[in-house]
Amino acid sequence: MKKAAILGSGPNGLSAAITLARAGVEVCVYEARETIGGAASTGEITLPGFRHDLGSSIYPMGIASPFFQSLPLAKFGLKWIEPPAPLAHPLDDGTAVLLEHDLAATAAGLGLDSKAYTRVVRPLVEGWRDLCPEILGPVLHWPQHPILLAKFGAFAAPPASMLAKSLFSGPRARALFAGLAAHSVLPLESAFSSAVGLVLAAAAHATGWPIAAGGAQAVSDALASYLKSLGGRVETSHPVESLAELGNVDAILCDVSPKQLMRLGVRDFDPSFNLALRSYVYGPGAYKVDWALSQPIPWKAKECSRAATVHLGGTLEEIAASERAPWKSKVPEKPFVLVTQPTLFDPSRAPEGKHTAWGYCHVPNSFTGDLTEAIEAQMERFAPGFRNCVLGRRVTTPANFEIWNQNLVGGDLSGGAMTMKQLLFRPTSSLYRTTKKGLYLCSASTPPGGGVHGMCGYHAARAALADSQAPVAPAAK
Numbered sequence: 001m002k003k004a005a006i007l008g009s010g011p012n013g014l015s016a017a018i019t020l021a022r023a024g025v026e027v028c029v030y031e032a033r034e035t036i037g038g039a040a041s042t043g044e045i046t047l048p049g050f051r052h053d054l055g056s057s058i059y060p061m062g063i064a065s066p067f068f069q070s071l072p073l074a075k076f077g078l079k080w081i082e083p084p085a086p087l088a089h090p091l092d093d094g095t096a097v098l099l100e101h102d103l104a105a106t107a108a109g110l111g112l113d114s115k116a117y118t119r120v121v122r123p124l125v126e127g128w129r130d131l132c133p134e135i136l137g138p139v140l141h142w143p144q145h146p147i148l149l150a151k152f153g154a155f156a157a158p159p160a161s162m163l164a165k166s167l168f169s170g171p172r173a174r175a176l177f178a179g180l181a182a183h184s185v186l187p188l189e190s191a192f193s194s195a196v197g198l199v200l201a202a203a204a205h206a207t208g209w210p211i212a213a214g215g216a217q218a219v220s221d222a223l224a225s226y227l228k229s230l231g232g233r234v235e236t237s238h239p240v241e242s243l244a245e246l247g248n249v250d251a252i253l254c255d256v257s258p259k260q261l262m263r264l265g266v267r268d269f270d271p272s273f274n275l276a277l278r279s280y281v282y283g284p285g286a287y288k289v290d291w292a293l294s295q296p297i298p299w300k301a302k303e304c305s306r307a308a309t310v311h312l313g314g315t316l317e318e319i320a321a322s323e324r325a326p327w328k329s330k331v332p333e334k335p336f337v338l339v340t341q342p343t344l345f346d347p348s349r350a351p352e353g354k355h356t357a358w359g360y361c362h363v364p365n366s367f368t369g370d371l372t373e374a375i376e377a378q379m380e381r382f383a384p385g386f387r388n389c390v391l392g393r394r395v396t397t398p399a400n401f402e403i404w405n406q407n408l409v410g411g412d413l414s415g416g417a418m419t420m421k422q423l424l425f426r427p428t429s430s431l432y433r434t435t436k437k438g439l440y441l442c443s444a445s446t447p448p449g450g451g452v453h454g455m456c457g458y459h460a461a462r463a464a465l466a467d468s469q470a471p472v473a474p475a476a477k
Helices: 011-022 060-064 103-108 111-126 128-135 146-156 160-167 171-184 193-206 217-229 258-268 271-278 302-306 316-328 372-382 398-404 420-424 455-467
Strands: 003-007 026-030 085-090 096-099 233-235 251-254 285-293 307-312 337-340 355-363 390-396 439-441
Touching: 003 011, 011 026, 011 217, 011 251, 011 455, 026 217, 060 193, 085 171, 085 302, 096 103, 096 171, 096 302, 103 111, 103 193, 111 128, 111 146, 111 160, 111 171, 111 193, 128 146, 128 193, 146 193, 160 171, 160 193, 160 316, 171 193, 171 307, 171 316, 217 233, 251 258, 251 455, 258 271, 258 439, 285 372, 285 398, 302 307, 307 372, 316 355, 337 372, 355 372, 390 398, 439 455
Parallel strands: 003 026, 003 251, 026 233, 085 307, 251 439
Antiparallel strands: 085 096, 285 355, 285 390, 307 337, 337 355
16 A cells, blocks of 8 residues: 545544554545544634633543554643543532542442442453453454453443442442443443443543643644654645545545445445445434633532542432433433533633533434533532533534534434444444445444544554555554
8 A cells, every 4th residue: 555545634534544654655634624633622612712622521541542652642742631530420418429540549439339349340450451452442353361351341241220230239339330331322221331331440540531731632633743744644624525536545544424434435335335334323412511610610529629520410310311311312301411620630721710611411313402501400409609600601512513523423422322233343344444445434433432542543544554465553552
């Protein structure tokens, strides 16, 4: 392979480009928007001087990513900031459950469930360096660490609600795990909804849940700068409507969803492949509110100010009801809200003394209603007086997300639902490959799925290099 084109400048597209460039391939990334980054972007969307992350904000899998760890991103401006605690989960009694960096400290806050939490999570933390590459790739693969993967699988396969109730007797541990598992964007009664909860807990103790200094844009900018140092090019404001306009290239890697892929190459795909793409299932959408604040969020549980991420949802039962609702085309009265408050640890994002925060909840795909009041009611529930701190707000509906970034179909931030079928075959049994020679998919709609880690792009690029019989760079470890 001598020349390749990448469509989309999100972290996966840039990672695919870097992998190819490191193998000596001439690479150009085409981005339709004026700025790079996809959902890893930052901008002033409320008031002047208040910089908000437009999509992702917290990067447990970014700092843990074997591919990112293999890159000199610090030399290109990326600095991770680690809050004192990865996560806080406030409760109605005025206390909060803290997911601490230290496993023992976290377990101590769970009372009678301390031993059960330690028994399940400690092996994953101790084996994290080996486990992480195993889970950041296709589910179906030849495992390098089968015993460790089997230990993980034994607890990852059951539904999160069932696992929480069988492992833990108290409401604090159950609530903490429910909030972690809700990041799967699955009903907590679904098989494998526990997997994401276990991974995020282990990551908190092993490598942390950092933010990027300056905002999400710093991640994308560092990747692009490193790519350019390798001789790669990035062209912004360059939408690609047809693959034919890319000219004579040996490979095209698309950081797009199956829906966008069909628009680009439907006439060249086999009918069975087209059917598989049309059958691809998108998950619930996101409804997000960004706030410019006059002061830090006035949490009732003061310890919430130690974490950049806060889960608002109360009990396991309440969170389960909230996450079940979007799959039944309903919205909950009390949505489970994921909150970030980055300016507590990175004051560069707001004017002196001021702050930014955002909260979002899961809603039915393409939801058109208004949940701003419900989200802010949850904020008031755990931080009385919150509304008095709001200087400005920006609401992003599922439709707004898709208009901003066509990959976010119906507001789905994960690139497609992590159902059992799409956990194994994402988006099809061909994974990164298509039925058109030289055309690949490298987005979050391929394994391992959503999150900022670059592994979808990395694996897709390695597949393209293998198909071309070009030298393949060593696997990320």
